[in-house]
Amino acid sequence: MSKHVFVFAEQRDGVIQKVSYELIGEARTLADDLGQSVVAILLGDKIADAARSLIAAGADECVVVEDPVLGEYMTEPYAKAVHAIVQERDPEIVLYGATAIGRDLAPRVSARVHTGLTADCTSLEIDKETKDLRMTRPAFGGNIMATILCTDFRPQMATVRPGVMQPLDRDENREGVITPFMVEYTPADQNVKIREVVKSTRKAADITGAKVLVSGGRGIGNAENFALLRDLADELGGEVSSSRANVDAGWIERDRQVGQTGKTVRPDLYMACGISGAIQHLAGMEDSEYIIAINKNKDAPIFGVADLGIVGDATVIIPKLTQALKKIKG
Amino acid sequence: MKIIVCMKQVPDTTEVRLNPETGTLIREGVPSIINPDDKAGIESALRLKDQFPGTTVTVLSMGLPQVDVAMRECLAMGCDDAILLTDRPLGGADTWATSSTLAAALKKLDFDLIICGRQAIDGDTAQVGPQIAEHLHLPQVSYVEEILEAAEDHLVLKRQFEDRYHVIEVQLPCLITTLSELNAPRYMTVGGIFDAYREREIQIWSLEDIKDTVDMGSIGLKGSPTRVAKSGTKEVKGAGEVHEVTPDEAVDLLLERLSVIHII
Numbered sequence A: 001m002s003k004h005v006f007v008f009a010e011q012r013d014g015v016i017q018k019v020s021y022e023l024i025g026e027a028r029t030l031a032d033d034l035g036q037s038v039v040a041i042l043l044g045d046k047i048a049d050a051a052r053s054l055i056a057a058g059a060d061e062c063v064v065v066e067d068p069v070l071g072e073y074m075t076e077p078y079a080k081a082v083h084a085i086v087q088e089r090d091p092e093i094v095l096y097g098a099t100a101i102g103r104d105l106a107p108r109v110s111a112r113v114h115t116g117l118t119a120d121c122t123s124l125e126i127d128k129e130t131k132d133l134r135m136t137r138p139a140f141g142g143n144i145m146a147t148i149l150c151t152d153f154r155p156q157m158a159t160v161r162p163g164v165m166q167p168l169d170r171d172e173n174r175e176g177v178i179t180p181f182m183v184e185y186t187p188a189d190q191n192v193k194i195r196e197v198v199k200s201t202r203k204a205a206d207i208t209g210a211k212v213l214v215s216g217g218r219g220i221g222n223a224e225n226f227a228l229l230r231d232l233a234d235e236l237g238g239e240v241s242s243s244r245a246n247v248d249a250g251w252i253e254r255d256r257q258v259g260q261t262g263k264t265v266r267p268d269l270y271m272a273c274g275i276s277g278a279i280q281h282l283a284g285m286e287d288s289e290y291i292i293a294i295n296k297n298k299d300a301p302i303f304g305v306a307d308l309g310i311v312g313d314a315t316v317i318i319p320k321l322t323q324a325l326k327k328i329k330g
Numbered sequence B: 001m002k003i004i005v006c007m008k009q010v011p012d013t014t015e016v017r018l019n020p021e022t023g024t025l026i027r028e029g030v031p032s033i034i035n036p037d038d039k040a041g042i043e044s045a046l047r048l049k050d051q052f053p054g055t056t057v058t059v060l061s062m063g064l065p066q067v068d069v070a071m072r073e074c075l076a077m078g079c080d081d082a083i084l085l086t087d088r089p090l091g092g093a094d095t096w097a098t099s100s101t102l103a104a105a106l107k108k109l110d111f112d113l114i115i116c117g118r119q120a121i122d123g124d125t126a127q128v129g130p131q132i133a134e135h136l137h138l139p140q141v142s143y144v145e146e147i148l149e150a151a152e153d154h155l156v157l158k159r160q161f162e163d164r165y166h167v168i169e170v171q172l173p174c175l176i177t178t179l180s181e182l183n184a185p186r187y188m189t190v191g192g193i194f195d196a197y198r199e200r201e202i203q204i205w206s207l208e209d210i211k212d213t214v215d216m217g218s219i220g221l222k223g224s225p226t227r228v229a230k231s232g233t234k235e236v237k238g239a240g241e242v243h244e245v246t247p248d249e250a251v252d253l254l255l256e257r258l259s260v261i262h263i264i
Helices: A018-035 A048-056 A074-088 A102-113 A224-238 A242-247 A279-285 A314-327 B037-049 B065-077 B093-108 B129-134 B190-198 B249-258
Strands: A005-009 A038-044 A059-068 A093-097 A115-119 A125-128 A134-138 A144-149 A155-162 A177-180 A192-199 A211-214 A239-242 A270-273 A291-295 A308-311 B002-006 B009-011 B032-034 B056-062 B081-085 B113-115 B140-150 B154-160 B164-171 B173-177 B203-205 B227-233 B241-244
Touching: A005 A018, A005 A074, A005 A102, A018 A093, A018 A155, A018 A177, A038 A048, A038 A074, A048 A125, A048 A177, A074 A102, A074 B002, A074 B140, A093 A102, A102 A115, A102 A155, A102 B093, A102 B129, A102 B140, A115 A134, A134 A155, A134 B002, A177 B032, A211 A224, A224 A314, A224 B203, A239 A242, A239 A270, A242 A314, A270 B037, A279 A314, A291 B249, A308 B249, A314 B249, B002 B037, B002 B173, B009 B065, B032 B037, B032 B065, B037 B056, B037 B065, B037 B113, B037 B140, B037 B173, B056 B065, B056 B093, B065 B081, B065 B190, B113 B129, B113 B203, B113 B241, B129 B140, B129 B173, B140 B164, B164 B173, B241 B249
Parallel strands: A005 A038, A005 A093, A038 A059, A059 A177, A093 A155, A115 A155, A211 A239, A211 A270, A270 A291, A291 A308, A308 B241, B002 B056, B002 B113, B056 B081, B081 B203, B113 B173, B140 B173
Antiparallel strands: A125 A134, A134 A144, A144 B227, A192 B164, B009 B032, B140 B154, B154 B164
């Protein structure tokens, strides 16, 4: 019988990615509802030392495959390992981060195993009666929410976007089992050749981790005005983010984009400045704790999700607010 | 080189609006377009055709008969052939059944390279490309941002990740998935449009045409491991207060509120 909630723990350069801890936090809830365990899958080259960290984050067991071919992500070696583990262990559920790795690996595994896969879930829940996994995701450009079931095939598989689920508090004394797992690789498994790995030199902005986001839309007028938002963000200890339009216009980097095709954020405070609030944008930020919107158009849809709305010009109000904050701090 | 591009016709989801009273989608008047990531795939195929004389580009789609419009647009851009797989039992397919069906059609065709868009804007799953590659036992390179080098027997690709990119060499045959950032697709030419409608035929395939390669248990709604249990528009949280005030009053209001929610 299929059993346990498995999480594909993504590592890059030997560092476990934040989304993996978030998935373990969510898997913990699901596994407890099922009366089962959380099992992390960790693939890499000399990676076993990192397994402890997944146990501390809430896993009961960590299955580790170590091989030089698993150091840098490649589709086939990773798919082969995950498939082998699924065959051997027969999981009830497997979760992956909806990253450029998880979204490449999970469909390949689903086709090999012959099971369903639900992409970019924003909520997961065990059905109280049937014990099936209810997977909810935005579809149609974020316009509708669909709840998906996979009743006849196992494992039930889903990808989840980074920033959506909550990690648990770490407990370094948590007990868990680390299980080495062997996968035999042949040269044929390396069906592509990585000629070069080029890491981004610019430190990627982590808007998903920020407590405060000051976010700009088309209404801020031009690229230079992002400096006004940045000043306020600095004053509030936050980060600057953006709607899609400004990213497409080249005013700001893509990793700061919030929304359906950008990132999902849920900060304590989201300040939408000159953002009209297209559905695609709302999909990425409407779960923020508190939303303040400043927009010249009093009919802008952003006011429909804002806790506090101000009809006005963000490029005038924001610098005044920054000045006022500076004055308070002295 | 024989290239097949898988294309999906999608509603332009950026044009979709909600009915403010009922909270339901207004589907009427939403234009259908070639999925943007797929269009980048078509453009990259056509560029390979420009580079390697003798290359043929075939566009393959599964969908309703109306997809004809998007197929003719592909022909008008310069694709050589268009095959539309359409049959009632194929309807309601999830990504697994869609990829199984398209793989069955691809087994009937000769190819060196299969190009899929990374993801469709109506589903956003990014699953069908890698699943087709698995069904056909082909190497895949997804999230392709740039084709750095192309030869008769291999490609060198820039594969995007969030914090890095890989320069990947892959031997043909293979499957790649393309990002809309890859290129700026060419426009249809007037002559191309004329030919697409007057001179050219869309090949219409039914289940009959793939009967010896398809697994009848893996198509349509019945062959889909996943099903939609429930769908609907999101619950919109109640709107808060909206103030029309002077900038100075706005600042006072903001300071007061930032303090209430313990930001300052």
